[in-house]
Amino acid sequence: MNGTLNATVTDLTLIEVEVDPDFYTTPVANGECFHIASITAAATPPVLPGAWLCPADTYADGDCNCGCGAPDSDCIDASIDSCDICNDMGSCSATDCPGTVNVTDNAVCTM
Numbered sequence: 001m002n003g004t005l006n007a008t009v010t011d012l013t014l015i016e017v018e019v020d021p022d023f024y025t026t027p028v029a030n031g032e033c034f035h036i037a038s039i040t041a042a043a044t045p046p047v048l049p050g051a052w053l054c055p056a057d058t059y060a061d062g063d064c065n066c067g068c069g070a071p072d073s074d075c076i077d078a079s080i081d082s083c084d085i086c087n088d089m090g091s092c093s094a095t096d097c098p099g100t101v102n103v104t105d106n107a108v109c110t111m
């Protein structure tokens with residue numbers, strides 16, 4: 001994620017609908033409504049660890065990148081089993097997972 005997100009929604013009314021098996025919606029006659037007068041949301045990108053060696057846009061992108069010199073916040077834990085990608089540019093592993101990524105510290109390699 002690059003940049004920041006700042007969003008504001010005003011005067012939003014959600015209506016009660018029925019959802020069929022194909023996910024088409026039909027408003028419910030005299031159904032419930034929910035009104036939001038105003039809501040704001042703000043998000044900023046995650047801070048890239050100084051030791052990160054893989055492309056910056058692979059950190060916190062939804063895939064667990066391993067061997068990148070620092071833990072990826074996408075990884076469930078530090079084990080090799082949580083890795084999705086082990087051979088990004090900059091990774092210490094040149095091959096697909098598990099490659100040479102350390103089995104208990106997936107930020108680094110065994111060799």
Ligand SMILES: [Ca+2]
Nearest residue numbers: 058060061063
């Ligand atoms: Ca990632």
